[in-house]
Amino acid sequence: MHLIWLELRNYRNYGHLDLEPGPRLNLFLGANGQGKTNLLESVAMLALSSSPRARRDAELVGPLAPEARIAAVVESGSRRAEIRISIVIDGERARRRIEVDGRPRRAVDLPGLFRVALFWPDDLNLVKSGPEHRRRLLNQMLVQVEAGYARALARYARVLEQRNSLLKQVWSGDQPPSALEVWDLELAKLGGEIAGARGRAVAALREGAAAAHGVISGGEVLELEYQGPPADLLSAVENSRREDLRRGSTSVGPHRDDILMRLGGRDARGFASQGQQRTAVVSVKLAEAELVASMTGERPVLLLDDVLSELDGDRRRALLESLGEPGQVVITSVEAEPFPAAVIGSSVVRCIEAGRVQACG
């Protein structure tokens, strides 16, 4: 999996960027606020079709025009594809248009064409932050490797919205309780698909993550376990109706999932130390890239946003070692300091300043 060419126009603080990354290690250096994360975000959009950090698409549009554009040539196996994403502001809304090789594509049908494994500073708190972060980790991976997952996720979100709205109408007597039946069925069907995919993903990550964690920590045991909805989701949804009506929202389903992370047999979510947490995060991330590679036969493009400086000792060493694996990697950092000379020597190094990428020095 390779990013061959990237062009940004009026994307956040990039007026115009025209970039041909190297096939292996690419290192982008720059002070804070210069556009390092923006660059990786745009590459992630090619894989996920939406930004992993923007709350609204309109945020992505720069000051030069009411439109932002990302264009790229990506290569998967020996097949090349040209992806174009355009975000156009029209009144209050922003519209996203996606084209692959000149043909329109729905946002839910883009993921899978170009695959990345993201590692962002946000991820460093993965163990102790809210469950939505751990669900996001699974979602970002699964949309890229499981056909139909992105679509199921979008449809599930819509079912939840509809059901929650209906719960309030039933509670106030505007609709009969029987109106909930069809939404219960859809929720259970899609929820079951999502939970199935997540359960398989966690099971597949378990071994790799445990192995990496064991090595980095010198023998500590990391266990991952998917905490999904009950196997008979439909009955569970039906049984929670009374409670749901009172709350005006849906209480069972994969929107409540989590990944249980145990260290030495204890639930780490509550009280992992900073070091333990980071070791677990690096291990899970390494396992993720490995899993995507083995599921698809191709290493995803590794995107590391300013995380190396946050790590030290064996954790940093483990991550650096994984950079020796074949495949394209894009790394950003404020300074070159955390990188050994060997890494710098084999990298294409560029500097980012105020939305411009140039040779350093």
Next chain:
Amino acid sequence: MDQLPPSLEQLIQELSRLPSIGPKTAQRLAFHILRSDRTRTDALAQAIVEIKTRIGYCERCFNIAEGPLCGICASGRRDPGLVCVVESALDVLAIERTAEYQGLYHVLHGVISPIDGVGPEDIHVPALLERVGGGGIAEVIIATDADIEGEATAVYLSRVLAPIGVRVTRPAHGLPVGGDLEYADELTLARAMSGRRAF
């Protein structure tokens, strides 16, 4: 340009209420109309007034009609034992284009969508139940869109139609998943209609 004449402002407002027309497009259209020939704009205004006075809905199937019954219900050559339920009159057009289907229709004019405050009573579901309950119908094909609301409406209909004892089917594979029936190409649609399966 904040101070447009009120009548122009009004036209822009009305145009921007139309589907898939944003404020920018509405402005462009309004200025285009302003610059157009008088005969053209009169013809447009006239056409809009005409469809609202001359065209109504079929008493039986709620398709668009210029009279009490639509052309399809009025025709003697259609199979009255077969009824295809669709979301809108545009879907009737799409299916008619395939020239495969020989039955009648029932146009719901919407789908069940709690977010929009639309329940079964707000689309023509009661009329459908009455129609099917009246007898003479062997099969009801539910051809709502494959998006969530279309799917939920189809499941709902299959459940309320079941006690009547009529055969209920759904067009098979080939419909663009999550997509609008209206945009399906003719061949795909023809295949989906002939390959329908029981609920």
